[in-house]
Amino acid sequence: MVQGTKRSDPRDWHGHRIVTEDDLVRSFDDRDPAHADHRRRRNKRLRHGIVLVLLLGLVATAVVGAYLVMTRQLVIPAWEPKPEVAAAPDLEPACPRDVLAYVEPAGVTVNVYNATRIPGLAGAAANRLEKRGFKIGEIGNKTLNDPDIVAAVVSGPEGRAHAMSVQRHIKGTEFVKDPERGSATVDLVVGQKFGSFVETTKVVTKDGRLSCPRATAEEKAAGEAAGSSGAPAASRPAREAEGG
Structure with a gap:
């Protein structure tokens, strides 16, 4: 096998x-x-x-x-x-020279402020304005660079005619412009000489201009000084009311 x-x-x-x-x-x-x-x-x-x-x-x-x-x-x-844009210089004189139309008190709103240490002065002024038909807004206190005045009447461009109407009712007030204000409201900042109202029957209601006695005097003095030195006249701003 x-x-x-x-x-x-x-x-x-x-x-x-x-x-x-x-x-x-x-x-x-x-x-x-x-x-x-x-x-x-x-x-x-x-x-x-x-x-x-x-x-x-x-x-x-x-x-x-x-x-x-x-x-x-x-x-x-x-x-x-972004480039900074410089604010346009205010070339307008301290006291505007526009011819304005009188506004009836019923169409004017006034804020009343006391720039003195006399208590109740703003309230008393507001009561007298209200009796004449003005609309009253705020009542309070503010300061003035120089409180030894009758009152400062402050408004923006839209309220200049209204400011003139307030001035027509109170003797010796000083208009102060507020270029930044966008409404027609008016501020009445009463000083130590405040108190004399124009008689209702003697209030002038014709067209006219704002009253700025101090600003006008300062501009005139500045013009005279510039004329004597041969330099161009430079207007000085009015003393403005400051919030307090």
Whole structure:
């Protein structure tokens, strides 16, 4: 009986194992924990590398942009400082010379303020104005640079005719302009010489101008001084009422 020979493994060749396709598939199977962990680490490193490159790009762009802006090679309009616009000088004289129409008291609102230490003076003035038909707004206290006057009548451009109407009822008041006021209301700031009202029957209701005796005197004095020195006359502003 002839004894048969053992059949050799076709994957063995001279003592070496031949790696087949099936072996490769099994070696790199994702179900292999070691292989899956290796792939996760590799993908993580790849993501980190991409993020690092993007960050470096952003930093480089910011540095270059800052350099260009600082050297004025790149100008961003929104970052440019806006030029300051100087306020237009007030070329109008301290005492406006407009010819104004008289306004009936019912159409005039007056705020009355006391610039003295005499208690109740603003309230008393407000009562007398109200009896003549004026509308009364605020009643309170304010200060004057020089309280030794009858009263200061203050208004903006829109209230000059109203201010003139108030002056027609009170003797010796000084008009003071307030260019910033946008309403027609009038402030009456009473001083230490306040007290003399014009008789109702003698109130002038014709067109006319505002009364600024002190401002007019100061302008005249300034003009005379400028004439004697050869310099152009410069008007001085009237003493204005200040909130207190």
